[in-house]
Amino acid sequence: MLKDITIGQYFAGDSLIHRLDPRIKLILTMLYIAMVFIPTNPAGLIAVALFVVACYGVSGISLSTVRRSLKPILPIVVFTTILNIFFIEGRVLVNLGFVQITYEGLLVSALMVLRIVCLIAGTSLLTYTTSPIALTDAIERLFAPMRRIGVPVHELAMMMTIALRFIPTLIEETDKIMAAQKARGADMESGGLVDRVRALIPILVPLFVSAFRRALDLATAMECRCYRGGEGRTRMRQMQLMPRDMVALVVTVAGLAGVIMLNGWLPSVYG
Amino acid sequence: MDNIIQTEGLSFRYEGSDTLALNNITLSIERGSFVAVLGHNGSGKSTLAKHFNAILTPTEGSCHIDGIDTREQDRLYDIRRRVGMVFQNPDNQIVATLVEEDVAFGLENLGVEPQEIRRRVDQALEVVGMEAFKLHAPHQLSGGQKQRVAIAGVLAMRTECIVFDEPTAMLDPRGRAEVMEAMKHLNRNHGVTVVLITHFMDEAAQCDRVVVMDSGSVVLDDSPERVFTQIGALRSLGLDVPQVTEFADLMRRSGINLPEGILTEEACVAEIEKLLTARQ
Numbered sequence: 432m433l434k435d436i437t438i439g440q441y442f443a444g445d446s447l448i449h450r451l452d453p454r455i456k457l458i459l460t461m462l463y464i465a466m467v468f469i470p471t472n473p474a475g476l477i478a479v480a481l482f483v484v485a486c487y488g489v490s491g492i493s494l495s496t497v498r499r500s501l502k503p504i505l506p507i508v509v510f511t512t513i514l515n516i517f518f519i520e521g522r523v524l525v526n527l528g529f530v531q532i533t534y535e536g537l538l539v540s541a542l543m544v545l546r547i548v549c550l551i552a553g554t555s556l557l558t559y560t561t562s563p564i565a566l567t568d569a570i571e572r573l574f575a576p577m578r579r580i581g582v583p584v585h586e587l588a589m590m591m592t593i594a595l596r597f598i599p600t601l602i603e604e605t606d607k608i609m610a611a612q613k614a615r616g617a618d619m620e621s622g623g624l625v626d627r628v629r630a631l632i633p634i635l636v637p638l639f640v641s642a643f644r645r646a647l648d649l650a651t652a653m654e655c656r657c658y659r660g661g662e663g664r665t666r667m668r669q670m671q672l673m674p675r676d677m678v679a680l681v682v683t684v685a686g687l688a689g690v691i692m693l694n695g696w697l698p699s700v701y702g
Numbered sequence: 703m704d705n706i707i708q709t710e711g712l713s714f715r716y717e718g719s720d721t722l723a724l725n726n727i728t729l730s731i732e733r734g735s736f737v738a739v740l741g742h743n744g745s746g747k748s749t750l751a752k753h754f755n756a757i758l759t760p761t762e763g764s765c766h767i768d769g770i771d772t773r774e775q776d777r778l779y780d781i782r783r784r785v786g787m788v789f790q791n792p793d794n795q796i797v798a799t800l801v802e803e804d805v806a807f808g809l810e811n812l813g814v815e816p817q818e819i820r821r822r823v824d825q826a827l828e829v830v831g832m833e834a835f836k837l838h839a840p841h842q843l844s845g846g847q848k849q850r851v852a853i854a855g856v857l858a859m860r861t862e863c864i865v866f867d868e869p870t871a872m873l874d875p876r877g878r879a880e881v882m883e884a885m886k887h888l889n890r891n892h893g894v895t896v897v898l899i900t901h902f903m904d905e906a907a908q909c910d911r912v913v914v915m916d917s918g919s920v921v922l923d924d925s926p927e928r929v930f931t932q933i934g935a936l937r938s939l940g941l942d943v944p945q946v947t948e949f950a951d952l953m954r955r956s957g958i959n960l961p962e963g964i965l966t967e968e969a970c971v972a973e974i975e976k977l978l979t980a981r982q
């Protein structure tokens with residue numbers, strides 16, 4: 432049953448966005464994040480939202496998938512929206528006696544909600560259209576220059592690869608351990624919170640023991656295959672920039688410039 | 703030089719242990735041979751295997767791989783590109799998230815050119831019959847298939863010798879047959895020297911030579927025919943003999959004149975047929 436969980440939520444596909452070089456996609460995502468944080472007026476963010484909707488259109492991924500990604504952060508959004516609506520001073524629209532809703536408060540809340548939605552929608556598109564392996568590879572290659580300032584880029588990427596490799600294995604193992612403990616009469620579905628957490632102990636202990644065993648075995652196996660860190664290592668898969676990558680970059684940079692210009696025109700809600 | 707592996711009075715003690723895990727082992731493995739290593743649990747087989755590619759180095763005595771002393775730290779990778787290892791648990795030796803990337807892992811570590819890696823990876827996957835799976839994730843494969851991927855990973859490095867540490871212990875009969883077939887194929891058609899550590903006597907019976915270990919020493923070292931006829935000695939070392947060999951032995955004791963050294967069912971059937979036709 433645990434097997435159904437997919438990690439990173441990658442939707443395989445063959446759209447233009449799927450085929451972009453993952454390094455470029457990382458850079459585009461960073462530009463996009465800038466685009467989301469620049470507008471100080473909801474109208475500017477609506478332009479950004481249109482841009483991201485267009486991207487979803489090209490990728491062939493339904494916008495409704497974004498709803499699922501938004502769900503976990505919904506409480507935070509609601510909470511800060513309420514705070515903003517009631518506590519920002521300005522032209523009073525509704526007066527409830529002890530609190531009042533102001534025009535400025537509504538504008539700031541709208542800006543914030545739009546910003547969060549745009550941020551999640553845009554960054555999710557990266558993981559929806561890029562396989563975890565490609566993403567890890569891209570991170571390693573893109574950040575390789577940071578090795579010079581002491582960031583262990585290769586090691587971090589290797590850790591991510593190994594984590595991705597072992598997640599399905601460990602999930603399968605958790606399933607097996609759970610079945611084994613149930614067969615011995617363990618009860619994991621009833622009782623209060625404390626009971627349920629306690630019922631996890633006989634699952635987590637064997638899982639950890641086996642994970643450490645695997646780690647030791649894997650380290651030996653890697654040594655046997657001449658692993659000695661990132662130094663002098665080559666890669667079979669080469670990444671090559673295509674004209675389409677350049678086009679995507681130009682379009683996004685133009686979008687960013689447009690957002691900056693638009694923002695100069697529009698009045699800021701922060702006064 | 704026709705010995706790929708040569709140990710001379712090799713002894714090894716794990717740090718913090720007060721018994722020798724290996725005791726004065728002198729052994730040579732000929733290039734191109736197919737050698738089985740038997741012994742009960744804890745007899746030192748894995749410890750010996752780890753000396754063959756310098757994961758461990760001798761406490762006393764020496765171990766030479768293709769003439770290179772395993773204690774020469776700066777030749778570590780020269781040793782490891784000559785002798786590769788395949789382990790028992792197929793899950794714990796696959797590093798990458800795609801089959802072809804895993805096969806490429808060793809070559810990437812050695813700094814081989816990308817096009818050459820591509821070529822050798824495709825070739826290695828073809829040799830073990832896994833080319834159709836090159837874009838699969840490891841967890842989508844059966845145990846036997848994962849083990850063949852691990853073999854391809856070593857093969858792609860063009861090691862002259864592969865040491866298998868109980869490669870079939872966690873597999874079902876079909877997976878075992880697949881891996882045994884792959885090992886024989888490598889040995890016969892690609893000249894790879896194979897050292898096979900196993901608990902399965904029928905696998906050992908298919909090798910050229912059988913080395914039996916007991917508490918850190920080599921106690922028997924001969925052809926399978928001659929090793930497996932010493933049924934009493936093997937029993938006292940905590941080992942079995944192949945079922946057919948035991949069967950033939952029982953027949954012999956009850957007065958039926960089967961020859962010694964029968965290791966396979968086919969040979970047994972042939973001998974019995976011979977006896978029956980002789981009687982008529």
Ligand SMILES: Nc1ncnc2c1ncn2[C@@H]1O[C@H](COP(=O)(O)OP(=O)(O)OP(=O)(O)O)[C@@H](O)[C@H]1O
Nearest residue numbers: 716717719723741742743744745746747748749750
């Ligand atoms: N890391 C270690 N530290 C200390 N002692 C060890 C270590 N690994 C193995 N030993 C000991 O060394 C001896 C030989 O172990 P080894 O693993 O080589 O046996 P084996 O023949 O491979 O057994 P098995 O058939 O169970 O795999 C055993 O007595 C074992 O307890």
Ligand SMILES: [Mg+2]
Nearest residue numbers: 747748749867
């Ligand atoms: Mg062992």
